[in-house]
Structures are given as C-alpha cells and as structure tokens.
Amino acid sequence: MVPPTDSKANDAEQSIGNVQLDVHLRIRRIGYIDATGKVHGALPEFADTQELIRLYRAMVLTRVFDEKAIALQRTGRLGTYASSLGQEATPVGVAAAMRSDDVLLPSFREHGAQLWRGVSTEELLLFWGGDERGNDFKGPREDFPVSVPVASHAPHAVGVALAMRLRGEDRAAVCVFGDGATSKGDFYEAINLAGVWRLPVVFVATNNQWAISVPRSAQTAAETLAQKAIAAGVEGVLVDGNDVVSVRAAVETALAKARAGDGPTLIEAETYRLGDHTTADDASRYRDDAEVSAHWKSEPLSRLRQYLTDQGAWDHDDEEALLADCAAQMEVATEAYLAAGPWSPEAIFTHLYATLPADYRDQLAALKREMIND
Amino acid sequence: MTERSLVEAINLALSRAMTEDESVLVLGEDVGVDGGVFRATAGLIDRFGAERVRDTPISEAVIAGVSVGLAAAGFRPVAEIQFMGFSLTVLDQLVNHASRLRNRTQGRLTCPMVLRAPYGGGIHALEHHSESFEALFTHIPGLRVVIPSSPRRAYGLLLAAIRDPDPVVFFEPKRLYRLAREEVADDGEALPLDQCVTLRNGSDLTVVTWGAMCHDTLMAAKTLEDEGIEAEVIDVATLRPLDFATILTSVEKTGRCLIVHEAVMTGGFGGEIAARLAEHALMSLLAPVKRVTAWDTVVPYPRHESHFIPSPARIAAAAREIMEFA
Numbered sequence: 097m098v099p100p101t102d103s104k105a106n107d108a109e110q111s112i113g114n115v116q117l118d119v120h121l122r123i124r125r126i127g128y129i130d131a132t133g134k135v136h137g138a139l140p141e142f143a144d145t146q147e148l149i150r151l152y153r154a155m156v157l158t159r160v161f162d163e164k165a166i167a168l169q170r171t172g173r174l175g176t177y178a179s180s181l182g183q184e185a186t187p188v189g190v191a192a193a194m195r196s197d198d199v200l201l202p203s204f205r206e207h208g209a210q211l212w213r214g215v216s217t218e219e220l221l222l223f224w225g226g227d228e229r230g231n232d233f234k235g236p237r238e239d240f241p242v243s244v245p246v247a248s249h250a251p252h253a254v255g256v257a258l259a260m261r262l263r264g265e266d267r268a269a270v271c272v273f274g275d276g277a278t279s280k281g282d283f284y285e286a287i288n289l290a291g292v293w294r295l296p297v298v299f300v301a302t303n304n305q306w307a308i309s310v311p312r313s314a315q316t317a318a319e320t321l322a323q324k325a326i327a328a329g330v331e332g333v334l335v336d337g338n339d340v341v342s343v344r345a346a347v348e349t350a351l352a353k354a355r356a357g358d359g360p361t362l363i364e365a366e367t368y369r370l371g372d373h374t375t376a377d378d379a380s381r382y383r384d385d386a387e388v389s390a391h392w393k394s395e396p397l398s399r400l401r402q403y404l405t406d407q408g409a410w411d412h413d414d415e416e417a418l419l420a421d422c423a424a425q426m427e428v429a430t431e432a433y434l435a436a437g438p439w440s441p442e443a444i445f446t447h448l449y450a451t452l453p454a455d456y457r458d459q460l461a462a463l464k465r466e467m468i469n470d
Numbered sequence: 471m472t473e474r475s476l477v478e479a480i481n482l483a484l485s486r487a488m489t490e491d492e493s494v495l496v497l498g499e500d501v502g503v504d505g506g507v508f509r510a511t512a513g514l515i516d517r518f519g520a521e522r523v524r525d526t527p528i529s530e531a532v533i534a535g536v537s538v539g540l541a542a543a544g545f546r547p548v549a550e551i552q553f554m555g556f557s558l559t560v561l562d563q564l565v566n567h568a569s570r571l572r573n574r575t576q577g578r579l580t581c582p583m584v585l586r587a588p589y590g591g592g593i594h595a596l597e598h599h600s601e602s603f604e605a606l607f608t609h610i611p612g613l614r615v616v617i618p619s620s621p622r623r624a625y626g627l628l629l630a631a632i633r634d635p636d637p638v639v640f641f642e643p644k645r646l647y648r649l650a651r652e653e654v655a656d657d658g659e660a661l662p663l664d665q666c667v668t669l670r671n672g673s674d675l676t677v678v679t680w681g682a683m684c685h686d687t688l689m690a691a692k693t694l695e696d697e698g699i700e701a702e703v704i705d706v707a708t709l710r711p712l713d714f715a716t717i718l719t720s721v722e723k724t725g726r727c728l729i730v731h732e733a734v735m736t737g738g739f740g741g742e743i744a745a746r747l748a749e750h751a752l753m754s755l756l757a758p759v760k761r762v763t764a765w766d767t768v769v770p771y772p773r774h775e776s777h778f779i780p781s782p783a784r785i786a787a788a789a790r791e792i793m794e795f796a
C-alpha cells in the first residue's frame with residue numbers, strides 16, 4: 097500500500113507506536129440467596145413462595161435420584177454414574193428458566209434439568225443402566241441426549257439455535273457443560289460462531305471446581321470462566337450456581353435477550369462437586385476432605401430450606417413428606433427400570449441407518465444365528 | 471443439454487436441491503460471495519440469499535458440529551470443508567455424533583447432513599491440499615462415504631446424498647473438477663447410493679477403483695485392450711456401505727482382481743475389498759488379488775507428485791502381471 101501523503105498521514109502517524117487500547121471486561125455476578133439463607137436485594141419476580149417450594153422440591157428429587165442411582169450402581173444394577181451432589185441448583189435453575197419448547201443440550205450431570213423438563217426417572221435410569229431406549233424421551237422430544245465427549249455438543253447448540261432463527265421461531269437452545277469443557281476448542285469455536293451470528297443460545301458452564309482430578313486452577317489461567325466469552329464478543333455472566341434463584345434469574349435474562357435477537361450469553365455457574373467424579377472415581381485420592389467439608393456449608397438445598405423455614409413456608413413435616421414422596425417416586429421408577437422389557441440384540445442394527453443397507457445383511461444374519469445357538 | 475464439468479455439476483445439484491427443498495442450506499468457509507475456493511457454490515448466495523448460503527469462520531469442527539445441530543433440528547445442511555486435509559478435526563463430530571445420533575436416540579433425533587470436501591492430488595497444490603484419506607471415514611458405522619467420478623455421477627450422487635436421511639461424506643476428486651465435460655441434464659434424478667457402477671465390461675480381469683483413479687484406470691484399460699486384455703472396470707462410488715455383491719459377481723466371472731486407489735496402501739480401503747475377496751471369492755480366483763496405490767509415504771510436494779499417484783502405466787503393468795500369473 098502506498099503511504100498516504102495528504103493530511104490523513106497525521107492520523108496514521110498517531111496510531112504508530114505503543115498505543116493503549118481499552119478493552120471492556122465487565123462481568124456481572126448474580127447472587128440472591130446466600131449460603132445462610134439470607135436474601136440480598138429484592139428477589140426476582142418469579143420467586144414467590146409457591147415457586148420457591150417448587151424449585152426446592154425439584155432439587156430434593158434430584159438429590160434423592162442421585163442417592164438411588166448410586167445405590168443401584170453399588171449393587172450392580174446400574175452402570176457407571178455421574179452424581180450431581182451439591183450442584184442441584186444449577187440444572188434445576190437452568191431448566192426452570194427455559195420454556196418447554198426451548199431445547200436443552202445437556203452434559204452428563206444435568207439430571208435435575210432433564211427431570212424438570214419431563215425426562216422420566218425411568219428413562220434416566222435406563223440411560224445410566226446402559227440402554228439407548230432411555231434417550232428416546234417421551235417428554236421433551238427435541239432435547240438432546242447426554243453428550244459424553246466433553247464440550248462436543250456446544251456446536252450442536254449453535255446449529256439448533258440457527259435452525260430456530262431460520263424458521264423465525266421464538267425459541268432458544270441451552271447448552272450445559274463443565275468448567276473443564278471451557279478448555280476445549282469446540283467450546284471456543286461454538287461461542288465464537290454463536291457470537292458472529294447472534295444466535296438465540298445460552299451456554300452454561302457449571303464450574304464445580306474440578307474436572308475429574310484436575311482443579312479449576314490447573315484448567316485455565318483466566319480469573320473467571322465467564323470472561324472467556326468476552327474475546328468472542330459475547331456477554332459473560334457469573335452467577336452463584338448454588339442459589340437456584342440466581343441461576344434461574346441469570347438464565348431467564350439470557351433467554352430473554354436471546355429471544356429478542358440480541359445474541360448468546362455464557363453463564364458461569366459457580367458451584368462445587370461434593371461427590372466423586374463418577375461411581376468409578378475415588379476423589380479422596382486427589383482432594384482434601386477439609387475442602388469438601390467446607391463446601392458442604394454452601395450447598396444449595398439447605399440455604400433454600402432455611403429461607404423457606406424463615407418465611408414460615410416450610411417445616412419439618414413438609415420435609416419428611418417430601419422425602420417420602422421422592423423415595424416413593426424412585427421406588428416406582430426403579431421397579432419400572434428393572435422390569436424394562438427385554439430387548440432383542442438385533443436392535444443394535446435397527447437405528448443405525450434409516451434403512452439397513454444391504455451390506456449389513458450378512459452381519460445381522462450372523463448375529464441372529466448366534467442368538468439361536470445361545 | 472449442456473456439457474458441464476464435475477464442479478459445475480456439483481453446483482447444479484446444490485442449486486437443484488436448494489430449489490426443491492427449503493430445508494437445504496449450504497455452509498462453509500468462503501462459500502458465500504466468493505462461491506467457494508473451487509467455485510462449487512458460485513452464484514448460490516445470489517439465488518438463495520445469505521441466510522441459506524452461509525460463510526463460517528475457519529472452524530472446521532464447528533462447521534461439522536453446527537451441521538449436526540441443524541440436521542437434528544430439521545434442516546439438511548450441506549457443509550463444505552475446503553480440503554480433505556483440513557477435515558481431521560471434523561472426525562470427532564462424525565464419529566461421536568453425526569453417525570450415532572439416530573441410534574443413540576432410537577430414531578428420535580436424526581442427522582441428514584452432507585459434508586463435502588475436495589480430495590486427492592494432481593493439481594500441484596501446497597502441502598495438505600492433496601490428501602486421500604477416505605479410508606478413515608469408511609471406518610465409521612452409521613456414515614455413508616460417497617465419491618463421484620464424473621460430472622453426471624457427481625450430480626446424481628450429490629442429490630441422493632442430500633436427500634438421504636442419514637449423514638453422508640461426499641469426497642470430490644478435485645483433479646477431475648475441470649478435466650472433462652459431459653452432458654448433465656438438470657432433471658433432478660438422483661443416482662442410487664450404496665451401488666457400484668460398472669464403467670466398462672470385460673472378461674479377463676476386474677479392476678475396482680473410485681474417484682479420480684477411474685479416469686486413469688479407464689486409460690489403462692484402453693491400453694490393455696490394444697494388447698488383447700479385456701478389463702472390467704468398477705467404480706465403487708459408495709465406499710461405505712459397500713456394494714460388494716457387484717464386485718464379487720464380476721470377480722467370479724473374471725477370476726482376477728486389481729484394486730486401484732490414490733490413497734496410500736496400508737490401511738487403505740483396498741485392503742477391505744481384498745479381505746472380502748479372500749473370504750468370499752477364493753475358489754473363483756485364478757491369481758492373487760493385487761493393489762495399485764500410492765506409495766506408503768507422506769504425500770510429496772508437487773515436484774514428486776506424479777511419481778506418487780498411480781499412473782495408467784502402473785495400473786496397466788499390474789494388470790499384465792496378474793494376467794501373466796494365470
């Protein structure tokens with residue numbers, strides 16, 4: 097390029113050398129009900145007593161589901177299971193903020209969100225029991241199943257959101273993953289593209305401080321995960337992930353923004369994984385008990401129970417009745433799960449393609465012969 | 471009817487599919503105003519608009535991943551990866567999601583997406599622009615791997631791929647993009663997937679190949695014909711799922727088989743065909759099955775490229791060897 101020779105040269109000269117650019121780095125942190133059950137500021141509109149009780153019940157059911165799933169795993173009746181102990185407020189808050197026709201793209205610790213959205217306890221048990229039928233949700237037909245490869249579903253959410261936009265629908269996609277997931281390329285590529293296309297999608301990074309044995313501090317030098325959005329031109333929000341009210345409020349705001357055509361949001365929900373990574377893990381090998389005990393003080397259920405109790409909206413009997421309710425629900429689900437009809441191994445071939453290609457005939461026939469001989 | 475090159479036939483099939491079906495959309499790097507680095511998507515943005523012809527950032531993994539999301543949500547995305555050499559990061563999405571979504575959800579969510587990429591050498595390109603690793607994709611159950619070898623087949627097979635209810639990777643032999651023209655009717659007729667095409671009948675030996683090698687194999691067959699050797703040439707067209715029946719029938723007739731591919735030998739798809747012949751055609755074979763492939767080396771820079779890619783002479787020589795055996 098030929099250097100300018102007119103008066104513009106002065107402007108050009110001024111930008112040569114060391115110039116300071118001010119990049120705006122602002123993260124909102126949202127927190128309503130603290131660990132002691134004390135409220136900060138006015139609660140959001142949705143948070144009337146009745147609704148808070150509904151949220152509380154959903155969190156308790158999630159925890160009871162967890163306990164039951166672990167018990168089933170320990171007795172050889174369920175596969176490897178990822179508990180969400182201590183993180184219940186995040187999935188429940190996320191799902192409560194969504195409309196039923198939004199689409200959830202969960203990771204593997206979002207049972208609370210799936211249950212809220214109408215995935216049945218039996219379906220969840222089937223999934224964790226190693227049966228694909230558990231992913232054929234009777235409820236939220238368009239929700240995605242659990243994505244096991246970390247962060248690999250973030251691009252799917254962008255695709256789903258684009259589909260909604262192209263059809264002119266008033267819907268949004270919500271994608272949930274862990275703190276570890278924010279180190280992956282597909283996470284960055286997904287938020288980057290969602291930003292470019294201003295798509296109706298909300299990304300929720302559940303920061304439970306651990307990715308199996310790797311602590312949050314070893315995952316990234318970034319001060320927050322939320323700020324990772326900023327480089328993509330996307331808003332990043334930090335929220336107390338153990339306060340279901342805060343999570344729901346943050347996701348509701350992000351969804352309203354998404355629906356208004358104002359693009360994506362990344363929400364970092366700060367929480368703590370109180371349990372092992374999965375039933376195949378023993379966290380005591382890499383994590384101090386003292387750290388875990390300290391975090392029990394800020395877990396999500398007791399603070400909301402405390403708040404409701406302080407409001408005179410909840411008492412010991414309510415609690416007993418709720419626990420009995422959840423336990424009964426789990427008994428029914430477990431029975432249904434264990435009694436789930438036998439399933440011919442031929443099913444391995446049934447949904448591989450819309451129509452089984454001719455090239456598969458020999459293999460299917462061989463499997464059938466094997467079954468007859470068994 | 472108009473004579474068209476292979477890349478023009480691709481463009482024609484894309485236009486046709488987008489006209490027929492509103493859910494078809496095109497995405498990839500430079501596919502919009504630029505019309506794609508090989509012009510495969512030229513003019514589409516003017517006809518169908520920037521909503522349906524979408525330039526993406528340079529994010530191959532996300533191009534594939536977004537396509538999975540779009541497909542599951544009711545669209546039929548046709549994604550372009552600029553060169554096969556840059557498609558490795560999409561393997562995660564293809565292996566772990568696109569090919570499994572239907573089975574994982576027992577048919578609740580499906581993935582009717584097409585991922586197009588030019589492949590193969592012979593255009594004197596920079597490193598990474600001449601690769602042929604189609605075999606990597608043939609190892610993925612739930613996926614279709616389709617490779618056209620002429621303008622007409624490019625048109626018909628791409629239409630079929632777009633209309634197919636399952637994910638398809640569609641690899642275009644870029645050396646053939648403009649090499650030859652033939653009449654291609656824009657009649658909206660798809661060609662069948664999962665079927666080999668017999669390009670030439672012959673009784674002495676069967677030569678199985680695909681992509682740009684069809685061209686070189688037909689040249690070799692011409693030479694062999696002058697020597698009195700009649701080669702039957704089969705274009706595999708869909709590598710996965712494989713139409714082995716057509717190959718087997720031919721080999722049962724000729725008793726001899728040569729497999730030709732541009733990809734390196736070890737782990738190449740030729741090995742799969744040879745293994746199946748060993749399993750099913752032993753009693754029909756008069757001579758060992760032979761493979762002519764690129765050497766098991768790194769794809770060389772263009773200066774040595776012509777010594778790397780199998781030539782008609784190398785193919786003809788291998789055919790003669792088979793004939794001499796028995």
Ligand SMILES: Cc1ncc(C[n+]2csc(CCOP(=O)(O)OP(=O)(O)O)c2C)c(N)n1
Nearest residue numbers: 205244245246274275276277304306307308
């Ligand atoms: C791509 C990928 N790499 C590795 C794994 C194995 N793995 C499963 S969960 C996990 C940790 C994930 O941590 P985080 O994203 O923080 O989610 P969390 O488990 O804490 O909910 C790892 C490494 C995987 N599932 N996917």
Ligand SMILES: [Mg+2]
Nearest residue numbers: 274275306307
């Ligand atoms: Mg984590």
